[in-house]
Amino acid sequence: MDWSNSEHDITFSGSAELDTDVTPKFGTAALLLGDNNYVTAADSADFDLGGGDFTIDCQVRLGSVGGNEYLWGRQDDDNNRYYLRWTGSNWQLIVVDTGSVVVNTTFSDSISTNTWYHVALLRDGTDYKLYRDGTLKGTTSDSDNFPDLSSGFDIGRANSGAGVFDYMNGHIDEFRILKGKADVPPVGGPTQEYKNAAVSSSSSSSSSSPTKSSSSSSSEITEGDMVLLLHYNGDDAATDTRDWSNSEHPITFVGTAQLDTAQKVFGTASLLLDGNSDYNTAPDSDDWYLADNDFTIDMRVRFSTVQTCVLMTQWSATGRSFQLLYDDGGNNLKFIWSTNGTGESGSKTESWSPAQDTWYHIAVVRNSDELYMFVDGTELGTSTSITDTLFNSDELLYIGCEQGTGNFMAGWIDELRMLNGSGVWTSNFTPPTQEYKNAAASSSSST
Numbered sequence: 001m002d003w004s005n006s007e008h009d010i011t012f013s014g015s016a017e018l019d020t021d022v023t024p025k026f027g028t029a030a031l032l033l034g035d036n037n038y039v040t041a042a043d044s045a046d047f048d049l050g051g052g053d054f055t056i057d058c059q060v061r062l063g064s065v066g067g068n069e070y071l072w073g074r075q076d077d078d079n080n081r082y083y084l085r086w087t088g089s090n091w092q093l094i095v096v097d098t099g100s101v102v103v104n105t106t107f108s109d110s111i112s113t114n115t116w117y118h119v120a121l122l123r124d125g126t127d128y129k130l131y132r133d134g135t136l137k138g139t140t141s142d143s144d145n146f147p148d149l150s151s152g153f154d155i156g157r158a159n160s161g162a163g164v165f166d167y168m169n170g171h172i173d174e175f176r177i178l179k180g181k182a183d184v185p186p187v188g189g190p191t192q193e194y195k196n197a198a199v200s201s202s203s204s205s206s207s208s209s210p211t212k213s214s215s216s217s218s219s220e221i222t223e224g225d226m227v228l229l230l231h232y233n234g235d236d237a238a239t240d241t242r243d244w245s246n247s248e249h250p251i252t253f254v255g256t257a258q259l260d261t262a263q264k265v266f267g268t269a270s271l272l273l274d275g276n277s278d279y280n281t282a283p284d285s286d287d288w289y290l291a292d293n294d295f296t297i298d299m300r301v302r303f304s305t306v307q308t309c310v311l312m313t314q315w316s317a318t319g320r321s322f323q324l325l326y327d328d329g330g331n332n333l334k335f336i337w338s339t340n341g342t343g344e345s346g347s348k349t350e351s352w353s354p355a356q357d358t359w360y361h362i363a364v365v366r367n368s369d370e371l372y373m374f375v376d377g378t379e380l381g382t383s384t385s386i387t388d389t390l391f392n393s394d395e396l397l398y399i400g401c402e403q404g405t406g407n408f409m410a411g412w413i414d415e416l417r418m419l420n421g422s423g424v425w426t427s428n429f430t431p432p433t434q435e436y437k438n439a440a441a442s443s444s445s446s447t
Contacts, residue, residue: 006046009042010039010041010042011040015037016031016037016039017031017032019031022171025173025174026059026173026192026233026268027267027435028435030059030173031156031173033155033168033172035167035169037156038154038156038167038168039154040153041153042152043149044153047152047177048149053124053180054123054177055176055177055178055182055183056178057118057119057120057175057176058071058155058173058175059116059119059172059189060170060172061116062113062115062169064170065086065111065112068086068087068088068160069086069167069169069170070085070158070168072153072156073153073154073158073159074151074154076150078099078163079096080097080149081096081147082094082095082103082146082147083159085166086111089110090106090109091106091109092104093105093130095144097147102142103142105138105140107138108137108138109132114170117189118132118133118134118189120185129184131184131185134186156172191235191238192233193267193435225419225421226245227287227418228282228287228417229417229418230399231415231435232264232414233267233268234259235261235268235269241253241259241280243282245418250283254280255274255276257271257273257279258271259271260272260412266415266434266435272411272412273400273408274408275305275411278408278409282397284396287418287420289392290366290390290420291390292389293420294423295365295418295419296364296418296419297365297418298362299311299312299362300361300362301354301359301360301362301412302358302360302411303409305356306328306354306355308325308407309325309409310398310401310407311325311399312418313325313402313403314393314397315403316395318341318342319341319395320338320344322335323337323402324362324364326352326354331351332352333349333362333375333380334349335371336348337388337390338391339391341391345388348384359414360376361432362375363425365423365426366386366423367424369385369386371383371384372426374425378428383426399416415436
């Protein structure tokens with residue numbers, strides 16, 4: 001799927017396919033290409049770049065670097081086309097308009113086979129710039145426009161002249177076109193997936209405020225219901241992450257909490273906590289006010305030491321709202337809540353004995369005044385009635401401990417999500433097999 005707002009139709013040709021055998025740059029798979037194998041985005045004015053600024057970038061992993069490898073191109077015929085290729089010693093941009101080669105520029109570089117690189121071609125005013133892994137490889141000034149064509153945009157194929165199509169052998173990941181902006185990449189290249197601009201097909205409507213959902217189906221999730229989404233992707237030992245919900249809550253790492261690339265369920269990393277001082281926080285927000293709404297809290301957890309620990313909470317002596325925890329003394333998964341901010345008003349406790357160094361998917365769901373708990377898609381016990389309105393606390397949201405003072409988690413957390421307004425599951429299900437779709441739009445417009 002194209003996750004820009006345009007949601008262009010994408011066609012796979014030949015044997016082009018998603019490949020999970022190779023380690024992708026991000027996510028769960030990469031596009032595998034080869035001779036006669038390519039993908040095409042249907043013709044659109046989005047690809048008429050004209051004389052404006054633009055950015056075309058992707059992660060590329062070439063199976064061969066000794067000759068011509070065509071990353072992308074667009075062509076009506078021999079006389080009207082453009083493409084970017086690797087020639088064996090440089091990146092080359094060719095633009096042909098009504099039979100004349102109006103742009104022919106190269107950017108010298110040296111790369112290796114079977115290695116991921118971020119390659120970005122920018123036009124900034126009249127300057128063409130190529131960056132590889134965030135390093136500028138060259139600048140060429142040229143005021144000629146790109147031709148407006150009527151063909152689709154090919155990835156992994158281009159017309160090299162005389163009606164001959166050539167291809168790319170290797171993999172491509174995270175392909176993006178920005179029209180109207182020259183987006184200089186960070187040094188080293190991007191460290192995580194770009195944010196989706198399009199609303200998920202399972203999130204096609206919006207909600208200005210959380211409410212009770214009328215159905216347990218995930219198709220009822222609205223854009224506004226996603227109030228927290230932490231993929232925990234990034235570099236090893238990094239101490240920052242991004243909330244990919246529309247709220248984009250700032251996340252603070254405390255103690256020695258950090259990202260760990262050695263353990264993850266999806267993406268490039270997960271959150272590592274040491275069990276004695278590490279946790280994350282997010283500022284207080286109306287998003288955390290669950291009230292009497294349907295909700296879903298789910299995450300992946302892996303314990304390095306199985307001990308009593310709080311997984312997520314907004315709870316203090318005078319600001320109690322909810323708390324999700326594992327109780328090692330009773331071998332229980334618990335969810336407790338308060339209606340007045342000072343006392344425990346109710347709880348759900350279900351038997352569960354997790355093993356060390358094992359990933360689990362945990363979910364707590366409120367749907368139509370029933371509370372459910374699931375581990376790896378299997379319901380624990382039976383649903384519990386809940387008609388209470390939870391207290392509106394002004395405390396921080398804590399992940400991995402109880403208010404920063406105790407019950408620390410030892411292990412890893414990945415793919416943490418909170419929905420306020422949707423109770424997704426009410427019966428056994430198969431846990432997700434890939435990262436959740438980002439709700440927040442990209443900071444820059446993409447097509």
